[in-house]
Amino acid sequence: MSSKMADKKARESGRLRDADKRRVIDNITRLKRQRRQIENLERDNFHDDPHANLVLVNKKLPQFSDTNDSPATKKKKKTRGDHFKQRFRKNFQTLLEEEQLSIRGGPNYLTAQVPPSEYPERKFCAVCGFPSNYTCVTCGARYCCVRCLGTHQDTRCLKWTV
Amino acid sequence: MDGKMAPVLVLDNGAYTAKVGFSTEKEPRLIPNCVMKSKAERRKTFVGNQIDECKDLSGLFYVLPFQKGYLVNWDVQRQVWDHIFSKDVLNVNFADTVAMVTEPFFNFTSIQESMNEIFFEEYQFKALQRANGSTWSAHRYSSAQQKKPLCCVVVDTGYSFTHITPYCRGKKMKDGIRRLNVGGKMLTNHLKEIISYRQLHVLDETYVMNQVKEDVCYVSSQFYRDMETAKLRGKDNTVLRDYVLPDFSQIKRGYVKPLEEMNYAGKYKGGEQIIRMANERFAVPEVLFHPSDIGIQEMGIPEAIVHAVEACPEEMHPHMYMNIILTGGNALLSGFKERVFSDLRALVPQQLEVKVHQPDHPITYAWEAGVALSNTAGFDKMLVTRQQYDEYGQNICSEKFDV
Numbered sequence: 132m133s134s135k136m137a138d139k140k141a142r143e144s145g146r147l148r149d150a151d152k153r154r155v156i157d158n159i160t161r162l163k164r165q166r167r168q169i170e171n172l173e174r175d176n177f178h179d180d181p182h183a184n185l186v187l188v189n190k191k192l193p194q195f196s197d198t199n200d201s202p203a204t205k206k207k208k209k210t211r212g213d214h215f216k217q218r219f220r221k222n223f224q225t226l227l228e229e230e231q232l233s234i235r236g237g238p239n240y241l242t243a244q245v246p247p248s249e250y251p252e253r254k255f256c257a258v259c260g261f262p263s264n265y266t267c268v269t270c271g272a273r274y275c276c277v278r279c280l281g282t283h284q285d286t287r288c289l290k291w292t293v
Numbered sequence: 294m295d296g297k298m299a300p301v302l303v304l305d306n307g308a309y310t311a312k313v314g315f316s317t318e319k320e321p322r323l324i325p326n327c328v329m330k331s332k333a334e335r336r337k338t339f340v341g342n343q344i345d346e347c348k349d350l351s352g353l354f355y356v357l358p359f360q361k362g363y364l365v366n367w368d369v370q371r372q373v374w375d376h377i378f379s380k381d382v383l384n385v386n387f388a389d390t391v392a393m394v395t396e397p398f399f400n401f402t403s404i405q406e407s408m409n410e411i412f413f414e415e416y417q418f419k420a421l422q423r424a425n426g427s428t429w430s431a432h433r434y435s436s437a438q439q440k441k442p443l444c445c446v447v448v449d450t451g452y453s454f455t456h457i458t459p460y461c462r463g464k465k466m467k468d469g470i471r472r473l474n475v476g477g478k479m480l481t482n483h484l485k486e487i488i489s490y491r492q493l494h495v496l497d498e499t500y501v502m503n504q505v506k507e508d509v510c511y512v513s514s515q516f517y518r519d520m521e522t523a524k525l526r527g528k529d530n531t532v533l534r535d536y537v538l539p540d541f542s543q544i545k546r547g548y549v550k551p552l553e554e555m556n557y558a559g560k561y562k563g564g565e566q567i568i569r570m571a572n573e574r575f576a577v578p579e580v581l582f583h584p585s586d587i588g589i590q591e592m593g594i595p596e597a598i599v600h601a602v603e604a605c606p607e608e609m610h611p612h613m614y615m616n617i618i619l620t621g622g623n624a625l626l627s628g629f630k631e632r633v634f635s636d637l638r639a640l641v642p643q644q645l646e647v648k649v650h651q652p653d654h655p656i657t658y659a660w661e662a663g664v665a666l667s668n669t670a671g672f673d674k675m676l677v678t679r680q681q682y683d684e685y686g687q688n689i690c691s692e693k694f695d696v
């Protein structure tokens with residue numbers, strides 16, 4: 132094989148590699164988009180706390196019964212402080228990880244989750260919501276007609292930052 | 294426990310609504326289990342049902358104690374419980390009162406310990422039972438039948454997720470418990486998302502859009518036919534509804550435009566703000582049946598019921614399919630029961646009978662079941678008293694409570 136040929140081959144496979152990489156990145160981006168969309172569906176609020184920049188009069192959150200009728204023993208107070216730090220400040224993810232760390236056989240939170248459906252996925256237009264037959268080549272979103280494709284390209288296609 | 298009956302407080306502690314009341318009451322109070330902030334009232338926050346005093350519910354900001362269905366924000370939970378137990382709502386005399394509280398399946402150990410601690414050490418209730426709401430429901434369902442069924446399956450479709458739990462002789466079949474990460478919150482958020490993209494920015498309007506969902510969404514029994522209908526123009530489009538949004542001055546609550554006042558061109562003289570609902574009406578609840586419609590790779594409810602049942606011994610299957618109970622807020626969507634039945638009928642082997650039971654009040658069914666349980670013989674044995682807790686600590690709770 133002449134060195135020229137080898138050069139050409141190398142360039143070609145380089146191009147192929149690049150093209151491949153582009154497509155792979157695209158897929159990752161698509162997955163990321165989809166994951167972010169699902170995460171959005173679990174949000175409690177989509178706007179900022181309207182009181183965020185107010186100095187609240189009653190800023191203190193409920194005290195763990197300083198006003199309790201029965202005299203709180205020193206021991207109890209200590210426990211409370213500990214718990215507040217250790218237990219009352221954990222988010223879902225932390226709790227879940229903790230739970231998995233403790234060795235436990237049998238059914239649990241993770242095993243209870245249903246698997247994916249065995250039936251084929253249904254496809255709907257990302258714009259109007261009606262059943263769709265086409266896929267946007269750029270981003271993979273579904274559309275049903277030229278009009279919806281236009282709307283999609285003018286609005287969401289590639290405009291969603293990841 | 295001593296001979297005379299102590300008052301029993303039943304608390305079905307949902308991630309969105311707490312169902313709570315004494316066992317002597319006919320029905321529970323439904324208290325939003327959250328703290329809310331309004332744009333219009335900058336001076337105060339609204340705890341639980343205090344929101345009834347709030348005149349302007351637009352752009353309501355929610356602080357919830359639950360995350361993905363599990364209790365994580367104890368500050369907020371304590372604010373709501375303090376309010377519920379105070380004289381403003383129930384006026385609980387803790388030292389005399391037995392508390393029954395629900396929690397989700399596979400609740401985390403540290404949450405359970407915190408619960409015990411707060412109920413015994415902070416509030417100092419006389420005694421406590423912690424349980425899964427579905428277990429109460431299963432017990433009540435079985436006791437109410439003339440011939441006590443051997444098995445049943447409780448579907449609890451709530452705010453954060455949906456659980457399907459098979460029971461045999463009152464015992465939950467742990468291997469069969471199934472969870473879909475789809476609930477009412479996801480439906481409302483999905484509705485907000487598509488309306489915001491197609492018509493009007495409503496992402497901030499959780500309160501209002503939740504009402505829209507409850508007022509006009511339904512579960513279709515002929516999905517593709519309804520899709521075709523929803524495309525039609527004018528009066529032929531029998532799916533189409535115009536929803537008048539509240540402005541919280543003239544219009545205090547949103548409502549569906551009466552059909553005879555409907556203008557199919559979508560123009561109204563009054564200038565009220567309208568959301569037009571066509572395929573959105575049934576495509577949104579469809580997520581409970583096909584989560585993959587919005588990219589969630591999970592089985593829908595009917596398929597998950599089969600999956601749950603098939604995880605149990607085969608001789609139980611016929612009994613389970615004949616006793617399916619639908620509870621939780623999403624069961625109120627019109628057409629829900631019919632659709633669960635028809636989908637199940639298509640999935641379950643022909644020779645097996647399928648019966649789906651929807652109680653009159655799917656939201657409060659578990660609470661009512663808790664009340665019923667507190668009246669059964671042997672209830673005392675399901676409790677941990679404060680003395681026992683003081684003596685044996687957390688251990689006696691994990692031994693006694695079947696959660």
Ligand SMILES: [Zn+2]
Binds near residue numbers: 260261274
């Ligand atoms: Zn379209």
Ligand SMILES: [Zn+2]
Binds near residue numbers: 267269270271287
């Ligand atoms: Zn696109």
